[in-house]
Amino acid sequence: MMIRSVFLPALALLAALAAPGARADEPGRGLLPPAPGEPIPFELPASQTLTLENGLTVTFVPWGMTPTMDVIVSVRAGNIDDGEQTWIADLTAAMMEEGFAGMDRAEIGARFGAMGGSLNTSVTQSNTLMGSYVLAEHGEDALHLIADAVRRPDFPADAFERIRSGMSRDIERRRLEPGSQAFVTAFHTLFPEGHPYHFGLPRPGQIDTFTLADVRRFHDRNFSAGRTHLYIAGRFDTLEMEAAVRDAFGDWPRGAADTAPQAVPARGPAVHLINRPGAPQSTVHLVYPVSSVTSKDATAISIMDAALGGAIAARMREAGWSYSPTSFVQWTRGGGMWTYTDDIDTPRTLIALTAVFDTIGSLRQYDWEMESTRRWLASLFVMSAGSSYGLLENLGLRDSFGLDHDYLDQRVPSIMGTSDREVSAVARAYLRNDRFTLVIVGDLDRIEDDIRGMPSLRLADIVRHEAAPTD
Numbered sequence: 519m520m521i522r523s524v525f526l527p528a529l530a531l532l533a534a535l536a537a538p539g540a541r542a543d544e545p546g547r548g549l550l551p552p553a554p555g556e557p558i559p560f561e562l563p564a565s566q567t568l569t570l571e572n573g574l575t576v577t578f579v580p581w582g583m584t585p586t587m588d589v590i591v592s593v594r595a596g597n598i599d600d601g602e603q604t605w606i607a608d609l610t611a612a613m614m615e616e617g618f619a620g621m622d623r624a625e626i627g628a629r630f631g632a633m634g635g636s637l638n639t640s641v642t643q644s645n646t647l648m649g650s651y652v653l654a655e656h657g658e659d660a661l662h663l664i665a666d667a668v669r670r671p672d673f674p675a676d677a678f679e680r681i682r683s684g685m686s687r688d689i690e691r692r693r694l695e696p697g698s699q700a701f702v703t704a705f706h707t708l709f710p711e712g713h714p715y716h717f718g719l720p721r722p723g724q725i726d727t728f729t730l731a732d733v734r735r736f737h738d739r740n741f742s743a744g745r746t747h748l749y750i751a752g753r754f755d756t757l758e759m760e761a762a763v764r765d766a767f768g769d770w771p772r773g774a775a776d777t778a779p780q781a782v783p784a785r786g787p788a789v790h791l792i793n794r795p796g797a798p799q800s801t802v803h804l805v806y807p808v809s810s811v812t813s814k815d816a817t818a819i820s821i822m823d824a825a826l827g828g829a830i831a832a833r834m835r836e837a838g839w840s841y842s843p844t845s846f847v848q849w850t851r852g853g854g855m856w857t858y859t860d861d862i863d864t865p866r867t868l869i870a871l872t873a874v875f876d877t878i879g880s881l882r883q884y885d886w887e888m889e890s891t892r893r894w895l896a897s898l899f900v901m902s903a904g905s906s907y908g909l910l911e912n913l914g915l916r917d918s919f920g921l922d923h924d925y926l927d928q929r930v931p932s933i934m935g936t937s938d939r940e941v942s943a944v945a946r947a948y949l950r951n952d953r954f955t956l957v958i959v960g961d962l963d964r965i966e967d968d969i970r971g972m973p974s975l976r977l978a979d980i981v982r983h984e985a986a987p988t989d
Contacts, residue, residue, distance in 0.1 A: 557896035557934070560903060562926045566756060573744030573772040576763050577913060579751040581906045586634070587657040587752030588906045590649030591668050592914055594747075595740035597714055598644045598778040598851060603736075604720040605685070609728055610736045611641045612681050614648070617672035619663065626663075633660055637667065643715075644778070644851060644918060646741075651907065654753045658762040661750070665766035668741065678730050686725040693719060696794060696959040697859070699986035700803035703790050703957045706987045708783040708805060708855070715781055715850075721988050742773020747917055751906040782853035783807040785953045787978035791966055792959040792986055799840075799861040800960030802871065806856045808948045811849040811919050817932045818944045822881070823847045823856055825891045825941065830858065830877050839863055839870040849919065856948065864961055868968040875974040881945040885938040896933040952977050959986075 567577045600606050615637065616623050630636050633656035639648045648668055652660045692698040702718040709715040748767070750759055785807055794801075809815045827845030834843040840862045848855045862870045880886075902908045903926065916925045951974055958969065962982065970980055 555893065555897075557893050557930055558900055560900045560926065560930050562924075563909070568760070570743065570764065570768060572768065572770055573742075574746050574748065574767050574770065575917075576748040576750065576760075576767075577917075578754075578756050578759060579749070579906070579909065579913075580754070580756065581751045581909065582753060585654040585753050586651060586906075587654045587660070587750065587754055588649065588651050588910055589657065589660050589664055590647060590749045590910055590914075591664055592747045592749065592918070593646045593648075593668065593741050594644065594745035594776055594778075594918075595646050595736075596642050596644040598781060599736070599740050600714045602712075603728060603732060604714070604717045604724060605689070606728060606732060606736050607646060607740075608641045609682065609685060609725065610733045611639050611646050611648075612685065613673050613678065613730075613733050614667055614671040614737075615639050616677040616681065617674040618670060619666040620672070622674065623677070626667075629663065630660070632656075635660070637664070643781070645914075647914075649749075657750075657752070657754050657759065661759070661762050662766045668746070669767070669770055671737065673730060673734060673737075675730060678733075682725060682728065686723075689720055689725060690722070693722070693986075693988075696792075696797065696799075696801035696861075697803075699792055699794075700801050700859070700957040700959050703792060703959075703983070703986050704803045704805050704955055707786075707788050707790065707955050707957075708807075709781065710784070713779065713781070717988075739774070743767060743770040744772040744774075745776055746770075747914075749910045749913060751910055778851065780852035781850035783850065783855050784955075786955045787952050787975070788954075789956045789969070789975055789978045789980040790958075790983060791962055791969065791980065792957065792983045793962045794959050795961055795963065797959070797961045798864055800864055800867040800958050800965055802858070802860045802862060803957040804858040804874070805955045806949050806953055808847065808854040808856050808944070810853050811915075812921060815944045815947070816849075816854075818936050818940045819847055819854070819856065819948070821888060821891060821895060821933065821936055822941050822945055822949075824895050825886055825888050826878065826881055826945070827858070828891070829881075830874055833873055833877060834860065834862075834870060837866075837870075837873075839866040839873075864964055867958070867960065867965045868972070871969070872972065872974070875951075875972075878945070878949050881942060882949060883942075885942045888938050888941060892933050892936065896930045899929050899933070951975075954978075 563579055563581055565577055565579045567575065569575045595607060597607050621629065626637060630650055634653040635650045637650050648664055650660050650664065698719065705715050705718040748763060808819050823845055830845065831843040834840045840860045843860045845858045848857060858874065903912050912926055966982065
């Protein structure tokens, strides 16, 4: 799931559009669109949060003009809880969709379709989310069905083999993709043996060993009221919805406390080269550990990502060295990572990577002018919270990491109040040549000697692999 969760389209857009933060002498500067205007303030709509006696938390957000509702249940159960059974969280979530309240998958789809929506499930690093967008008149019915799905899934035995084998085939397909190989190798290095993130993908054949009993055990151990936050946004009567919530979830046991480990990535420097003979591109995955989203540096790190990712993307595309430069910040429990990924034309691997490290070095050395980047990033935040679902995503981020209650209200002032010097300071602190993990999947006969001679890699041990690690 981590592979699915980190490569987000919005983050690709971030890297492509954030180039206003580049220095004025960056190549292609004159081709950029006009700078964004002053961002409008954001104020969280009136909301109410309460905690039931069993520990379940619910947030009500009256929102919008249309008679619709979003109902989303976020359970603190994700890949961080996999233990040694990599992706057991994903298999559990997939089976939860297959049957509950005596209905099979087709009946579930028809039931939600009649309410104007569908049931949606996803697994992230730390949470399983299940919810639906429905017409407001069906909000209470949808809430009770989602409660059945989360609390009392049927786990139909006749669907298990189909779900498990489909997931196994998907994993084996991913294992052949150079982007997945780079990601898996990076996480294998960043997190120690025994940590749930050590294996970014299940080992070959591992999913086939999971049983329905394993799925039931994961659900019993990790799904409970005390680890659940329910979000309801849209047009509804709060008192009526509170009564419905108590009816649907009030007798759910509190369950065991959250015992998932921290996920602080290791520092480098480390370079891993994975051979892919004949590859037309070199797939690159460059990771620098950064501080957590709760730290004082978090906003400056986000601005750094927007500016740096945009500058690198502009340089790569203008030179024609690559077609998919992307950067993003990934927050974890207790830590974070700034990541740059790309597919670089094989003959241009050395010159392109040199440009990447030079651009990073420039931000460490100089205070870039970032007023337009700040405005763009603040405006992007306001737009992201402009729909009920986007608002709930931002609330979920706030609540998952225990950020201050006014985090969303302060987001625009925080971005606009972060100075150019502060952004350069976090680049100097975290983007150092003794901290990174670099993975390159490519034709090593053509690029390895050049890579080993790069001055930026002189502090790192460079290890060659014939395949991505699987054990």
